[in-house]
Amino acid sequence: MTGRRRAATGGVDLGVTAAGIRFPNPVLVASGTFGYGLDYTGIFDPGRLGGIIVKGTTLAPRAGNPAPRLCETPAGLLNAVGLENPGVEAVIAHHLPALAPLGLPVLVNIAGENEAEYEKLAERLTGQPGVRALEVNLSCPNVRKGGMAFGTDPAAVERLTRRLRKRTNLPLFVKLSPNVTDVVEIARAAEAGGADGLSLVNTLLGMAIEVETGRPALGNVTGGLSGPAIRPVAVRMVYQVAQAVKVPILGSGGISTSSDALEFLMAGASLVAVGTALFADPLSPLKIIAGLEEFCRDRGIRRVDRLTGVALPGRGGVAEACRG
């Protein structure tokens, strides 16, 4: 009743329920940019986030790609980490238990080289304390096998989602690649396969060349482009997908301010994830949460979830969210 009462007296309810999970606010941190949730603890309390999506996790430990793995571009960041991670057993043994006391929804991002690996990961993570959902990474551009290769073929996406659906009762957020001709087709395939939500977008495949030497700037040659540079592409994809599916969308791609987060919500996302912006300012997720609250408060919008999709065709814009 507290929530209700606060709303009635002018407070803003930032809580969002999506895929059956209650998130204290809609601002999560994106996979691969927040480690296993505790690296930023010296800087801010991660318990204030809406949820945590941990690093892409594979069955076996992975050392990842050779250095350099990072290269900044205009308003963007190329990374070619290559899914470095300690493997699912270490994650279960060390990282998830350390994260559990926060009491936040934790989504584990999983990546396999083939369907069987994805299935094993899903099974292994099911029932682990603290794990509230799986984010199925079908879109990592930085690995040879699996990753993006799955995510660009609708039939493969549907089949894999369907198989995972049978192996776990955890909600599945299928994470889509923006490197496709028609993201809507892939989104529909994931939904048809039984996805409980969709995450979009992962990084755009890009590269940079060091002109002094005439050599690729990244050890892996190509990398994934993230950051504000890709935001217009990401917002467009959320907007398109939101018109085609019923499941909730977790939007990401260049969110650095509350205004950016609002673009995603208005385009149809229920939740957002902040990634690269952590590197410009580790406090940005907290500033975004505060900014969302302020935006709603200033306009008399009682619940942030009323903003989802207001920019879609046939919807009423911000005015719609202010009513009632």
Add this chain to the structure above:
Amino acid sequence: MTGRRRAATGGVDLGVTAAGIRFPNPVLVASGTFGYGLDYTGIFDPGRLGGIIVKGTTLAPRAGNPAPRLCETPAGLLNAVGLENPGVEAVIAHHLPALAPLGLPVLVNIAGENEAEYEKLAERLTGQPGVRALEVNLSCPNVRKGGMAFGTDPAAVERLTRRLRKRTNLPLFVKLSPNVTDVVEIARAAEAGGADGLSLVNTLLGMAIEVETGRPALGNVTGGLSGPAIRPVAVRMVYQVAQAVKVPILGSGGISTSSDALEFLMAGASLVAVGTALFADPLSPLKIIAGLEEFCRDRGIRRVDRLTGVALPGRGGVAEACRG
């Protein structure tokens, strides 16, 4: 002989021959950002460019999309002009004759709603004074019919290119869309159809939302994203395509400095086009030309065309261009 002599005494030969056309230098201006070639005349002499790619031209005049047509994003620009142009007859009657005295290679960018329209445009422009090549726009994201719809289907690209090949003896630069899962497949299709060169990339499909109102920021809802934001994606596509085709590549996408232009050349482009950077500084194409010359001069590279592709696998980087 003058060129040779200059080279031998330390001068740099900026000239590039591609698709049988001699360009005085490799820096062109991109279609849609330089009108019909004379709008910037009060600011600089367009005769100093490597060539001019004029606006997307259609058979009938087009009024284009409703305002607003522009929206700036981080290091990027969304546009939804929608191929506003006076139609091919006005272009032939007024614009091409005005441009002819410059003596520069002029490429006319053509866009049709169907194959027959592309064919008529090609026939009509063949033999017009000053027109040295056609840039076949299969990638405009801002029109309902034609444009990008063609450019995302390899079979359609090959068929259309083949048909155009029969209608004109003008070199054909097929302009590809970056909004595809596999740009290499499309590039190969264009080459198989008889393209003399490939232009890449056009804009990425994006959108922005005005959060104050909760409405799309562009009159056309979605638009094409250009500018430095997209450069890593464009460089990656040039690098991929250069490994798959033999025809020369005209690279574009966020080139604002000579270092940016060098990235494209090293990734495999023979020519580059500057678009959005004109809006930050109309003199940027001239600064880029000067910067390329300086880069070569400082390293004893005698001909700028030696830089093409040096970053590709198996090639020798800048050191290769310095030799001989």
Add this chain to the structure above:
Amino acid sequence: MAAVIREAAALGPGLRAVWLEAPEAAQAAVPGQFVMVEGGPRRITRRPFSVSGIDREQGLIRLLVRVVGPASAWVGGLSPGQPVGLHGPLGRGFTLPPAGACAWVVGGGVGTAPLLFLAAELRRAGGAVWAALGGRTADEVVGADELKRSGAGVAVATEDGSAGERGLVTTLVERRLAGGGPPPATVYACGPRGMLVAVARRALEAGLRCQVSVEERMACGVGACAGCTWPDGRLAPDLALRRLASSREAPGEGGGGGPLRVCRDGPCFEVVRA
């Protein structure tokens, strides 16, 4: 292509007057023209700002900058000595009435900027000028003192009544029309679109000529990108924009047909009934 800031001062909250050394622009500019100004390290397109005054002898132009976002904040924040990328003057300015003729200028907010330059030129030619200035609050009313000093008659209206009378500039114009004094040769207006529509309707109803300066987002400012086009050429369903005669036709305009581009065909237009 780059100008140096000579002087920059606050005119009010969020409003800055910036004088730039731009001798060629200062020589060439006519009232109603604008310049495209670099928007700082976070912006990749230049922004249009009207020339709001010139000092031909010193080779200076003045911009009045209302801070509304990143580019205007950056331009407004420049200090003397700093260089700034710029090109112009661009576009078609207002056409001036015969020397000595009377004119009205109607400005909403920072829309008054080009009208200050216009009024100065009209006064120089010995014409009588009456100005109606508006804004939501007193802080938004621009140029009243400057106009008064130039000898123009000035009336002010604000939506909250914090300066002049409470209401819209349209009311001022209407009252002046009803007053029966000598009619102006032309009514010039610049400001929010709704204001332009209201003022132009009244002027046309009263049989007066009306010229407006309109706004659209711009990228090139020179007619090259078609970003600033108003495809329908309408100010309102009943009001069309007509190109003004320009002393310098841009090269390659091909006869001036086709949809209206604000940067090249405008930003100043004559308003006519559609």
Add this chain to the structure above:
Amino acid sequence: MAAVIREAAALGPGLRAVWLEAPEAAQAAVPGQFVMVEGGPRRITRRPFSVSGIDREQGLIRLLVRVVGPASAWVGGLSPGQPVGLHGPLGRGFTLPPAGACAWVVGGGVGTAPLLFLAAELRRAGGAVWAALGGRTADEVVGADELKRSGAGVAVATEDGSAGERGLVTTLVERRLAGGGPPPATVYACGPRGMLVAVARRALEAGLRCQVSVEERMACGVGACAGCTWPDGRLAPDLALRRLASSREAPGEGGGGGPLRVCRDGPCFEVVRA
């Protein structure tokens, strides 16, 4: 999370000393640690800079900034009073020898930055410090005067002979080793990778311990992004990096296994034979 510039001064062409008000960092920092600093409006990731000195009383830390690109140009160009986003101190610093022990510090270019802080702490603890400093030219040699003032012995080598003797710092180290004086408890080195390899090889051959501070591109600086990993954990084919004991293990490190991240497992490492 934001610090204010207290003082900024040129130390030479393209080299700036920047003092920042960061009381917590000044309290907590140990030599070899770094801070992540905002890179200005054109950059979206923070950049690592070593703490090169502290003033605990006034709560200040000093950065020495070599201008090599947009972020370092921006940080180096900040003026007193300006705020700058920053987090840290981060990473594992050098481990200090027993109080009073003798140490050598070997710095290449701006790599001397963390060694200045280290040398100051060593001197404070009563240890003897000998420094070998190098650079391509005199302009690149950093910190010689400061080290001399602190009472350290200082030798300098430049590639072009414009300061000290012509040659590489390695030559200085070799000669000192050959000289037969009292061996240091540890050789500390920071600078270009080639230099680190050469110095570490010599030190290990001589049976000395060697700690180095290495560089890698960073995004988070806290171990969260895996951007700064050296997957092979090697300084050279024959030289491995070993984590130093740290007083503060970062939470969630899960036992410190896995590939080496420069930001969290380093930037200071012990060099051991592979």
